[in-house]
Amino acid sequence: MLKLPIYLDNNSTTQVDPRVFEAMTPYFLEAYGNAASKSHPFGWKSEEAVDYAREQIAQLIGGNEKEIIFTSGATESNNLAIKGVFEMYASKGNHIITLSTEHKAILDTCKHLEKLGAEVTYLSVAGDGLVTVEAIEAAIKPNTILVTVMYGNNELGVLQPIREIGALCKSKGVLFHSDATQAVGKIPVDVMADHIDLMSFTAHKMYGPKGVGALYVRRKNPRVKVTAQMDGGGHERGMRSGTLNVPGIVGFGKACEIARLEMAEESVRLQKMRDRLEEALLQLEESYLNGNKTHRLPHTSNISFKYVEGEGLMMGIKDIAVSSGSACTSASLEPSYVLKSLGLDDELAHSSLRFGLGRFTTDEEIDFTVQCVSEAVNKLRDMSPLWEMFKEGIDLKSIEWSEH
Amino acid sequence: MAYSDKVVDHYTNPRNIGTLDKSKNTVGTGLVGAPECGDVMRLQIEVNHETGIIEDAKFKTFGCGSAIASSSLATEWLKGKSIDEALKIDNMEIVEELALPPVKIHCSVLAEDAIRSAINDYRAKNGLEPIESEKTHF
Numbered sequence: 419m420l421k422l423p424i425y426l427d428n429n430s431t432t433q434v435d436p437r438v439f440e441a442m443t444p445y446f447l448e449a450y451g452n453a454a455s456k457s458h459p460f461g462w463k464s465e466e467a468v469d470y471a472r473e474q475i476a477q478l479i480g481g482n483e484k485e486i487i488f489t490s491g492a493t494e495s496n497n498l499a500i501k502g503v504f505e506m507y508a509s510k511g512n513h514i515i516t517l518s519t520e521h522k523a524i525l526d527t528c529k530h531l532e533k534l535g536a537e538v539t540y541l542s543v544a545g546d547g548l549v550t551v552e553a554i555e556a557a558i559k560p561n562t563i564l565v566t567v568m569y570g571n572n573e574l575g576v577l578q579p580i581r582e583i584g585a586l587c588k589s590k591g592v593l594f595h596s597d598a599t600q601a602v603g604k605i606p607v608d609v610m611a612d613h614i615d616l617m618s619f620t621a622h623k624m625y626g627p628k629g630v631g632a633l634y635v636r637r638k639n640p641r642v643k644v645t646a647q648m649d650g651g652g653h654e655r656g657m658r659s660g661t662l663n664v665p666g667i668v669g670f671g672k673a674c675e676i677a678r679l680e681m682a683e684e685s686v687r688l689q690k691m692r693d694r695l696e697e698a699l700l701q702l703e704e705s706y707l708n709g710n711k712t713h714r715l716p717h718t719s720n721i722s723f724k725y726v727e728g729e730g731l732m733m734g735i736k737d738i739a740v741s742s743g744s745a746c747t748s749a750s751l752e753p754s755y756v757l758k759s760l761g762l763d764d765e766l767a768h769s770s771l772r773f774g775l776g777r778f779t780t781d782e783e784i785d786f787t788v789q790c791v792s793e794a795v796n797k798l799r800d801m802s803p804l805w806e807m808f809k810e811g812i813d814l815k816s817i818e819w820s821e822h
Numbered sequence: 823m824a825y826s827d828k829v830v831d832h833y834t835n836p837r838n839i840g841t842l843d844k845s846k847n848t849v850g851t852g853l854v855g856a857p858e859c860g861d862v863m864r865l866q867i868e869v870n871h872e873t874g875i876i877e878d879a880k881f882k883t884f885g886c887g888s889a890i891a892s893s894s895l896a897t898e899w900l901k902g903k904s905i906d907e908a909l910k911i912d913n914m915e916i917v918e919e920l921a922l923p924p925v926k927i928h929c930s931v932l933a934e935d936a937i938r939s940a941i942n943d944y945r946a947k948n949g950l951e952p953i954e955s956e957k958t959h960f
Contacts, residue, residue, distance in 0.1 A: 727884050727886055730885055765858070801883060820935070
């Protein structure tokens with residue numbers, strides 16, 4: 419029996435896995451000690467639970483448990499990584515390299531640092547959303563201290579050539595940070611093989627709770643340090659003060675363990691469903707896949723339905739939760755800057771939907787989505803003046819539009 | 823953000839979708855908005871030369887639910903009105919009728935622009951001066 423509404427917005431956040439929830443519950447009512455309390459069993463029990471979670475998390479990403487710094491989420495991790503490196507390595511240089519398609523937590527942090535004297539290079543990406551190692555290499559200068567490139571893009575799902583970029587940075591002696599929020603728990607991520615020095619990720623994108631994330635900070639070859647961005651009790655090896663969110667961390671650990679054990683099977687299942695959804699929707703006339711088709715997360719698909727506006731389309735598929743690159747879904751009235759970075763026509767950027775499948779997505783839900791989206795696209799095209807012009811062979815670029 | 827019942831009703835059952843023959847001099851067409859802004863409205867009126875009454879109105883809109891509802895409502899209101907009456911339709915009446923939130927007021931502005939633009943197209947076709955808008959929004 420199909421239960422509505424259907425959740426296909428797993429790049430935004432995910433349902434907590436019941437096994438994760440179960441692991442967390444004792445840490446609210448019974449083992450509620452402060453992990454920093456060294457003088458009694460309440461504290462010891464919490465510290466033990468945190469240490470265990472640290473191991474579970476480190477194991478998923480191929481790091482050491484001492485390299486995991488707990489934060490409130492990926493936004494904080496990104497802030498800590500970039501601001502922390504900028505401050506800590508100020509004597510080495512002030513140049514940071516990043517991409518125009520990064521998450522706002524990266525871009526706005528960089529913009530903030532520019533006001534404080536940082537020099538930031540925002541590299542553009544190709545039409546498929548990918549950057550090349552050569553472009554990064556060409557941007558590296560003597561004063562470059564950090565390259566920050568996201569692992570998998572949140573809107574498109576495209577995977578950057580992280581391993582190659584990591585190797586390049588290592589050879590140049592430049593620190594490499596990756597915002598791996600969308601990738602960790604979905605595909606194999608290995609900080610050793612990928613030569614990653616700092617990496618941000620969060621629990622709630624992989625069936626863990628909201629409000630807990632981590633920054634991986636390499637301890638050997640090279641030993642990396644970041645300047646704390648909050649003053650306090652000196653937790654997390656002095657890099658992030660604040661009482662640890664023990665139930666959240668326990669849940670994060672459990673989520674990582676489940677991901678590590680089930681990822682291989684789960685990613686195949688999700689990719690099969692994703693491909694089926696995508697193939698069916700791309701059968702619609704004038705529908706286009708955004709981003710590289712091959713180098714991509716297995717559960718994400720971003721499709722533009724030309725001549726149909728994204729928010730109008732979402733209203734027509736109200737039983738399906740997705741997100742759109744359309745202006746109307748954001749407060750800014752600007753269409754997605756990620757899609758615009760690909761060089762997409764505005765009407766394509768306004769016409770996009772992002773489908774994010776997840777652990778609890780079923781085949782039945784995919785069938786329903788295909789049918790529902792197809793019907794809504796056809797209905798809206800029947801009432802779209804742009805579709806009518808397209809069908810009459812009128813070039814939309816030849817029209818003088820009245821901007822408002 | 824939840825839509826009002828009236829927006830949902832117009833979106834689900836839009837009134838007067840369609841195309842009038844723009845080669846006729848009784849038909850005025852207004853095409854406003856821009857694809858890059860995410861809203862394009864085309865509103866058409868058919869005017870009876872004898873009576874000066876708008877006898878038919880059609881629309882097609884590329885945009886969000888509120889844009890579709892605003893133009894659907896506009897066509898409903900236009901039918902049976904004289905040109906002078908039609909020019910009196912104010913975007914805030916659309917806002918009120920559809921209970922549009924502040925972030926969607928631009929949809930009603932666009933509908934008002936479309937009405938004016940369609941009327942001026944009709945006037946131009948019949949050798950009349952365009953009517954300048956007296957009000958500025960914002």
